Amino acid sequence: MFGRKKQNEAGQTEPQTKPQDRRIHLSLPRPSGAAIKQSLHAAGFRHGSYSAGMTAIVLAILIVVNMLVGLLPTSTRMLDLTSNSLFEIGDTTKTAMEELSEDVTLTIVSQPDSLDTRIQRLVDEYASLSSHISVETVDPVLHPAEAQELGAEDGTVVVSCEATGESRNILFSEIITHTYSMYSYEAVEDSFDGEGQLTAAIVSVSAPTDHVIYTTEGHGEQSLGSSIQDAIDKANLSTDTVNLVVDGGIPEDCDLLVINAPQKDLDATETQAIKDYMAKGGNVIILLAQTENDQPNLNALLAAYGMQRQNGYIADAERYYSNGYDIFPEIYTGTSITADMTSDSLILLYNAVGMLETDPTVENVTLSTVMQTSTNGYLVTNEGQTQGQYLLGAIAQQEVTAESGETTETTDETSNDAAADETTEETTEETETQTATMCVLPASLIDDSIIGQFSNLSNQDLFMNAVTANFDDVSNISIPAKSLSTSYNLITGAGAWGMLFIAIIPLGVLGVGLAHWLRRRRRV
Template identity: 25%
Template structure:
């Protein structure tokens, strides 16, 4: 009997001991969960595991909103309880990045007067976003925030950041920025896609006849000469020289023509460059789009115009490029940098040789690359670099098919060129973000659960077999 009582007492003590340990362990777990909850709630830490950082603002956007001087309000039209939608999460990043940005979530069904204040039912709906500053308003509809696949069946890209940042720039812009396209010499007009891209950057596009119109104001404008077929007159050349000497900027897009364009070419030479009238062909298969040697994927130079494209691994595509020669004899204040270049395995041929021989294959006497296919020109004045000219040696990169084939990298390069010439440092195109992979964004509670799993449950799973083995040994 005494033996039974002794065993019973030992069992009670053992149960009390392990019960106390279990209680202590439970209290520790609860304490850690509470501490983690308080910590996460305080710092509101979020993680963005998407490949293209859909929920993380780009450095370009952060620069823009950090430098904001005006108060900007972003109104998100969402149903109550939808504040964790994709657009709502992205908008929240703007408020965190700048104290001058206020974000409001409003349910239009509960606030019908809002629709009358900012627009009508046709352009404002659930998912719309309104960006406002001092009475200037930009409204964005849900369709603005996505790019669809070719068959229109699914969303390919999220454009929320690019659209909202553009809207912020629009409502905070001071004065008008004008792009003048020259006419009267057989120039190619900008297609609708190019015009729309420039208008999205808040530019006004106007035509200018250098012979009959007065020269534009140098500081607020860029003059675009796109595929000029006939020469400009001496009077027009004089206007362009005066315009550039006053700080005006040129975007020149050239093509191969037989016409004598002496006055036009003198403008290029005054800026330290000339175009060699030949066609570049590419032997390196990694720098070609397909079997056509004249459709090339050039190498980017190091410049703000193409840096964002290069970082995102996008490629430009050009066709029928001509070599651009940087002159040895030029003004000391000119700074010229390559923007696009063919590979060292490229070569060039004269058009007449191609016509006579009917052959584009490389011959022993053909000049070999690399060749510059695009350059940027700055002027150093008072110790500072001032944008002067961007020159491309072919206009085919603005062809709709090549824009599409380049995944719009060609389009972005064109717009970035205008922005650089306007010295709009912050306005380098922010590309929509690909969502081919599913985004994972954790809220506070998800982070806590994952933390508990990593700290406790996973070690517990590992320790359990060992504990069971030990327990069985003790019973024997």
């Protein structure tokens, strides 16, 4: 425990000495007040203070700017760099949002982790378009009662208007559609229909309508394609079918009658029912298609309104696509259904039925051309070809006078006895002038194979204009979905441009870099 004492050579014990203190004591001069004051005025200190102050000011400015930018609408502070401009809002939507007069709420029902940022951003874009639009978010896991009250499942956008009491649910799967890939054997994203779905829903809940479109059946008619049916739904219009013979005529609530590509002839009673319907201000759209059956009653109906149907195929030697029977017709922009089109608008038709203008037998009818061939059009039959200019689409407008009776009550107070007062009813007849329309178009105008394949065509717009032109409170808000398929940049030919981008520019960049490197090496 204790160390032994050290002895010397004589055997005597040496006294212990204290260990040397090995600490180093530095003696630094204490700076004087004058020295401290002089150091504060030194150039290095002033430069450091200036840098620190400027850094603090810049950081403060950045924080304020960031806060102000965060208050800007999404459309201003975020750029749409997507290949198909997914978040670019079209003029149709902008006009509809400017005319919005009721408050509409867009409620996103989704878990935060599963919410697609594209849908969130598009909804925020709508909120920046109108002060009448507000956005809310509900997590169905944290707030199941709110989701149940909205009647929405996870992955839904609920569009509601408190003033009208109307609401509409849009599933995420309706906004981002999928298709099955034959290459990967899995579902892949196909299209983004956000603008079309949201705009249609906002308009429908803020200004609900009850218009009904009836399509005829019983003559081999074609059903409306999926693209057209979707456009009609977006326009907030209801559809139903009617058999004019079985159902006893045209229903009273029919606002528009559509006869789509009948393969058999109409009965005489059916054509008379259509005439009577138009005499009351009704509206009819007839889509003509080629058929092997004779249709004398239908042809007589068209002739009564100034359109003489031609038996045969229509070709055009001047305005055609792949062959003379695939036609780009001339469009007249002076009608109610083509007013928003230009000379650059394209419509593609095939196997079209041609017509010639004739004198109508129905009174007060005016015929307007919608589409026609060039002067190099041909009517092709088994007997030969007849050159001429043929109608491919026309509108017959009939001015009709409808009588409306108004009943009023009058009280005879000639007697002082109140019980003797007599009340009589008087009916006054008032006349009102209306315009009935019969629009005749080719059936191939709304063929899904054309509408789905060529996105730059105006086929669907023209048909929807013809539909919505019959209603004062309905506008054509048919907005096509945007494709999500991958697009590639291809150099179709090498040539000079190919040499420029493949060889000259890369070699030039390498040469400049090598020269710069050698110059720095020589300096060293």
